[in-house]
Amino acid sequence: MIQQIHFSEITSKGVSLFIKREDELHPFISGNKFRKLKYNLLEAKKQGFSKLLTFGGAYSNHIAATAAAGFEFNFKTIGVIRGDELAANIEEVKKNNPTLKFASEHGMEFHFVSRSEYRTKNSTQFIDKLKEEFGNFYLVPEGGTNNLAVKGCEEILNENDNQFDVICVAIGTGGTISGIINSAKQHQKVIGFPALKGDFLQDEIRKYVQKNQNWNLNTNYHFGGYAKISEALITFINKLKTETKIPLDPVYTGKMLYGIVDLIKNDYFSRGTKILVIHTGGLQGIEGMNKLLKNRKLPLIN
CATH class of the missing domain: 3.40.50.1100 (Rossmann fold)
Incomplete structure (x- = not known):
């Protein structure tokens, strides 16, 4: 409109x-996130993936939208979240953070990393480590851009x-x-x-x-x-x-x-x-x- x-x-x-x-x-999959995820979800389905993994900050629109998309289209979702201090009391964090609360309620599993580690998120070494922990996944970049x-x-x-x-x-x-x-x-x-x-x-x-x-x-x-x-x-x-x-x-x-x-x-x-x-x-x-x-x-x- x-x-x-x-x-x-x-x-x-x-x-x-x-x-x-x-x-x-x-x-829930609002605006440009709907557009960005559309063909990525089709490609993930085509390649036979059942998991989506992506990155974002604790208030990221992209994290919320990916969780909602996974929930709606039957993908397990994993969010690699910047800020390892958040892992110390995740239930308290979710209570005070509407984005992470929403993502969790829509089935997203969180993996919190330090800010310095987060800066290496595009490296082969970092991705390989994530594959060891979570198995095979379809990777959606931070912010969804590809x-x-x-x-x-x-x-x-x-x-x-x-x-x-x-x-x-x-x-x-x-x-x-x-x-x-x-x-x-x-x-x-x-x-x-x-x-x-x-x-x-x-x-x-x-x-x-x-x-x-x-x-x-x-x-x-x-x-x-x-x-x-x-x-x-x-x-x-x-x-x-x-x-x-x-x-x-x-x-x-x-x-x-x-x-x-x-x-x-x-x-x-x-x-x-x-x-x-x-x-x-x-x-x-x-x-x-x-x-x-x-x-x-x-x-x-x-």
Whole structure:
């Protein structure tokens, strides 16, 4: 579903803003995770695997979505989670961490590793060690990005979206924007809004894209990184939801929309531009973020 965004802060700018509600594709395998997992699950079934193993942080959308997908499509799931300190009292952790609680309730088995060990997760030695412990599994990369994930994300845009001049999407690992770049039309510009600091994603995206002229990254709206948030961002997310009824997550879509609105207010886009924003889901992360915000005595996300 595509919904027009009527937001008071940009009404005078003559720019039309629309949002593609990919968050409504599935109640638990939400947004770009649905797209990224689609062909990976088909390939895992084709190759005869009964187990999926993947990686993520303790509040990862990808961990939650993989657990839900495994539950729905009859795969055992194993989550390699960054932070071995979490293993000390897993029942207490699950009680206080909505993401891990959800994943556990959907059958995911956890394997907690130290942050230094986690950095070696792509090494043959590390994968071999996991195979010794868990047997044969289909490996889904952190964030779900691989060639099959990009193929799934190429299906986000369709012919109805040809009317738009600019396509905007939040970025974690680069798979979603790569698929969008590949399926965007020549007259369309794709802008990515990374959730992490730094410009390293350019090279990652170039591994998957067939076009190099129609996209760029705006690295000004990460707010310091994944779990970083400010009172201004919370206020923006809540105000936009009040005016439009569209919920945004604080890690990806909230920061992206904040950036887009800021660019519109500063006349970055010419009058008459039609912008399509991709809502990549991630709403499961709100509950966990609100627990952190409450501890910091900051306003909560509605």
